[in-house]
Amino acid sequence: MRELGRHFVFEMFGCDRKALNDLRAIEDAMEKGAVDAGATVVGKVFHKFAPQGVTGVVIIAESHLSIHTWPELGYAAVDVFTCNTATDPMKAYDRIADLLKPKSSSIMELKRGLLTEGKD
C-alpha cells in the first residue's frame, strides 16, 4: 500500500517576528523552497493582513506549499504537500527556516491517499 502524497506539517515556534511579517521575503523563501525541494511551481497567491500576518500558497506540479504567520506570537504554520517521491520537503523547510529562524519546531508527516481497493 503506497500513498499518493506525502504531506509534511511543520510547526515553527519562536520565529523572528519581523521576518514573519515580511510578505516579500516569505514569498521569495516559499518559492525558492519549492524549487530547492525539486518541485515545479505553477502558481502562487499571497496576502498580508492588517495589522500583521502573512498567508500564502505556492501551488506546484506536485501539490502545494502553504504558510500562515502570527508575528505577534512568533509562530508560523507551514505545510508541504508533495505527490512526487523525488522531491525533498525538508529542503523547503530549510529555506523557510533560514528566513524565520524558529527557536523550536515540530515536523509531522501525513500519508495522503492511501488506497486500499485493489491498489498496491
Added chain:
Amino acid sequence: MRELGRHFVFEMFGCDRKALNDLRAIEDAMEKGAVDAGATVVGKVFHKFAPQGVTGVVIIAESHLSIHTWPELGYAAVDVFTCNTATDPMKAYDRIADLLKPKSSSIMELKRGLLTEGKD
C-alpha cells in the same frame, strides 16, 4: 492551552471521476465552500494538469482551503485550515462532497499552533 488554528484533513475516495477533472466546477465549489464555512476569501489559484487532475487553493482571511485530485483513482485530498472558531469547516466539506460525491471519506482534525510558553 488553545490552538491558533484548526486544520481539517479530508480524504475523499470513490469520487465522481468526471467531477474530479472539472476545474471550473471545483474552483466554484471551493470558493462557495469557503463562504459556506463563514470564511472571507482573499485570493485563489487553480491549475489543471494534463492529462488529468486539478490542484487549487483558496486563501481566506482565516487561512486556506486546498484540493488535489486524482481523477484516474477517484481520489481527492482536501484541507481546510481556519484560525477563526466561528467558521465551520464541515460546511466547506459538504459543498465539496456535494460535487465530488465520495463513496467514502475520512476526516482528521489537527490543532495548529498550540503554544505552551505562557499562553493559555
